[in-house]
Amino acid sequence: METETHTTTGPAALDTPRTHEAFTMAKRCTTLYGALTAAALLAVVVVAGGGHTVNGFMWVRAALLPLTALLVHRVTVAASRGSRRAYERVSAVTVVMPIAIIGVDFVPGVCPLWYAVMQTVCMLPVLRVALLTRGPVLRAAFPRGR
Known part of the structure; x- marks a missing residue:
């Protein structure tokens, strides 16, 4: 029996050069x-x-963010293998993380400016992933279920 929401995408949707390129990036x-x-x-x-x-x-932020990088990478790899759930997670997390990280760091008194700037630089690749996952190539590979 076929359900209307799928947990993985079919191989054809992932086997395009543009999809491979987007996930590689x-x-x-x-x-x-x-x-x-x-x-x-x-x-x-x-x-x-x-x-x-x-x-x-x-200290806490600096120690936790490398761990989150491992998790985001694992979810990205799972999405590249066809997991719709992983795609949805990486798509959502990469939008929320930069807003939360940068927003908190620039609250006066939380941390020095050099640290806030460094954390902002760390978020630039995450923003790129957000753009890729919300772009037309990967959205086509994971069309919304009805």
Whole structure:
């Protein structure tokens, strides 16, 4: 029995060069996001080691974001293999994350400007993934069910 919502996309929808290209770029962006967040964690360690003030928020955020990068990458890979649920998750998360991360960082007194700017730079690849997942190529690979 066929249901109207599918958990995976058929192979034909994923086997186009444009779809492969879009997912390759999305996976590269999530890898870059991971590298940038690891560099941000290293920067916090170096700043703290240099005797400058690093608050608990900065430590927690710097430690958690590389882990989120791993999760976002895993979900992106699952989407590239045809998982509609993973596609929907990565599409939603990559829109919400930059807004939440950047929005909180620029609240006065939460963290220093250098940290907020660094976190903003970390979000640029995530924004690229948001654009890719909401673009026509990947939307065509995962059409909405009725």
